[in-house]
Amino acid sequence: MSANANKAQVKLPNIKTELPGPKAKAVVEKDHRYVSPSYTRSYPLVIQRGWGAIIEDVDGNHFLDFNAGVAVLATGHTHPEIVKVIADQAAEFVHIAGADFYYPQLADLAEKLENETPGDFPKRVHFGNSGAEAVETALKVAAFARRRQKYIAFFNSFHGRTFGALSLTASKSAQRLGFGRAALDVTHIPYANCLRCAYGKQPETCNVECAKVIEDRLFKTTVPADEVAAIVVEPVQGEGGYVVPPSKFLKELRRIADENNIVLVVDEVQSGMGRTGKLFAIEHHDVVPDVICSAKGIASGLPLSATIARADLMNWHVGAHASTFGGNPVAIAASLKTFELLNNGLLANANAMGQRMMDGLRKLQEKYSTIVADVRGLGLMIGIEFVKDLTSMTPWAALRNQIETECFNRGLILLGAGESTIRFSPPLVIDEEQVDCALSILDEAIAASLKVVS
Numbered sequence: 001m002s003a004n005a006n007k008a009q010v011k012l013p014n015i016k017t018e019l020p021g022p023k024a025k026a027v028v029e030k031d032h033r034y035v036s037p038s039y040t041r042s043y044p045l046v047i048q049r050g051w052g053a054i055i056e057d058v059d060g061n062h063f064l065d066f067n068a069g070v071a072v073l074a075t076g077h078t079h080p081e082i083v084k085v086i087a088d089q090a091a092e093f094v095h096i097a098g099a100d101f102y103y104p105q106l107a108d109l110a111e112k113l114e115n116e117t118p119g120d121f122p123k124r125v126h127f128g129n130s131g132a133e134a135v136e137t138a139l140k141v142a143a144f145a146r147r148r149q150k151y152i153a154f155f156n157s158f159h160g161r162t163f164g165a166l167s168l169t170a171s172k173s174a175q176r177l178g179f180g181r182a183a184l185d186v187t188h189i190p191y192a193n194c195l196r197c198a199y200g201k202q203p204e205t206c207n208v209e210c211a212k213v214i215e216d217r218l219f220k221t222t223v224p225a226d227e228v229a230a231i232v233v234e235p236v237q238g239e240g241g242y243v244v245p246p247s248k249f250l251k252e253l254r255r256i257a258d259e260n261n262i263v264l265v266v267d268e269v270q271s272g273m274g275r276t277g278k279l280f281a282i283e284h285h286d287v288v289p290d291v292i293c294s295a296k297g298i299a300s301g302l303p304l305s306a307t308i309a310r311a312d313l314m315n316w317h318v319g320a321h322a323s324t325f326g327g328n329p330v331a332i333a334a335s336l337k338t339f340e341l342l343n344n345g346l347l348a349n350a351n352a353m354g355q356r357m358m359d360g361l362r363k364l365q366e367k368y369s370t371i372v373a374d375v376r377g378l379g380l381m382i383g384i385e386f387v388k389d390l391t392s393m394t395p396w397a398a399l400r401n402q403i404e405t406e407c408f409n410r411g412l413i414l415l416g417a418g419e420s421t422i423r424f425s426p427p428l429v430i431d432e433e434q435v436d437c438a439l440s441i442l443d444e445a446i447a448a449s450l451k452v453v454s
């Protein structure tokens with residue numbers, strides 16, 4: 001594909017070779033020889049280039065990308081305005097170390113983040129490069145501000161794999177296996193997953209036991225309230241299966257945090273930057289957190305993270321925390337443009353396309369009513385959960401994995417989340433034709449998988 005004009009016209013998948021094709025096969029073999037075997041590849045997609053929601057692989061096949069590099073490419077692949085600001089900034093300067101020198105972009109993005117995040121109070125922003133770094137910073141902010149050492153987090157949550165963030169992560173045992181005891185003192189409790197309520201309640205009539213357990217059990221037994229620095233929560237559980245909690249859960253966490261002088265940290269690494277149809281998912285719940293962690297979509301694919309905290313909390317001494325690369329000016333240029341694009345159309349598109357996707361998935365849920373336990377989501381953060389049957393509700397991981405593979409073979413890029421959920425986190429630039437195409441491939445893939453897996 002040479003001319004950009006022709007490129008933009010390709011909007012749907014087209015698979016021309018066996019998968020993986022010959023060039024992809026060679027890359028995969030070399031990668032397996034040299035790259036860390038801890039990476040979690042589900043199938044052999046080897047990208048050459050991308051535009052919008054389309055990926056061209058090294059063999060010339062076209063895929064429809066409904067994963068967006070794990071919810072990162074909010075504005076799609078190579079959005080021309082993002083590419084332009086990256087090139088323009090790179091021609092000026094690419095690095096100087098924001099921790100040691102000044103440049104206007106760093107303060108500009110910090111100001112933007114204060115204005116665009118919930119909470120009408122002064123904030124301070126610390127910049128890093130990854131989601132895990134944003135979380136590490138939040139943990140240090142809370143520990144320093146409160147001079148306390150304990151944390152409360154949730155089972156099935158994912159907050160990163162560095163030692164501090166890993167102490168919070170309770171997603172898969174493979175992430176902990178072999179690394180000894182947790183670095184931080186974290187107590188995990190079940191998340192507000194109403195489909196599988198740990199307390200056997202119904203969301204309409206429950207007493208928010210999933211939050212109240214903090215007061216009723218933890219504070220009275222193993223976790224004295226005045227030793228807790230922070231409660232850390234995802235406003236939509238991401239890696240845990242795209243689980244949307246009821247607002248009353250997050251409101252209750254806010255109350256408990258307030259009454260006990262505990263910092264409420266919201267991890268928006270996956271759910272933020274327009275993914276749910278609002279800039280930050282916590283806005284759906286009308287709760288104002290003390291600290292927000294942002295990464296992934298914040299710079300349309302460039303490595304950048306931000307920890308945005310109440311100014312009175314991020315009130316530490318010179319040298320307390322910093323990063324050489326955090327707040328890289330090229331990434332910041334992409335981030336400022338990302339905010340502009342989100343506010344000028346992409347949020348609205350995420351809502352409209354999210355609704356179309358949900359409607360289509362609900363039809364598939366009716367069609368495959370015995371094995372689809374749930375279709376849930378906000379905006380373009382949507383999950384479909386597969387089970388062996390609706391009575392036992394046993395997660396059907398083998399079927400989910402087969403569906404992922406069948407979708408790949410038909411040119412649709414998806415990834416799983418949780419035990420048996422497929423997540424949809426496409427670029428926010430997708431259009432109706434692409435949504436309909438993804439739904440029809442998924443339909444075919446489910447039918448094909450049911451013949452293979454039993």
Ligand SMILES: Cc1ncc(COP(=O)(O)O)c(C=O)c1O
Binds near residue numbers: 161234268
């Ligand atoms: C909610 C959440 N927090 C933190 C992280 C860690 O981000 P990173 O992989 O950039 O360190 C992730 C990654 O998936 C995430 O989904």
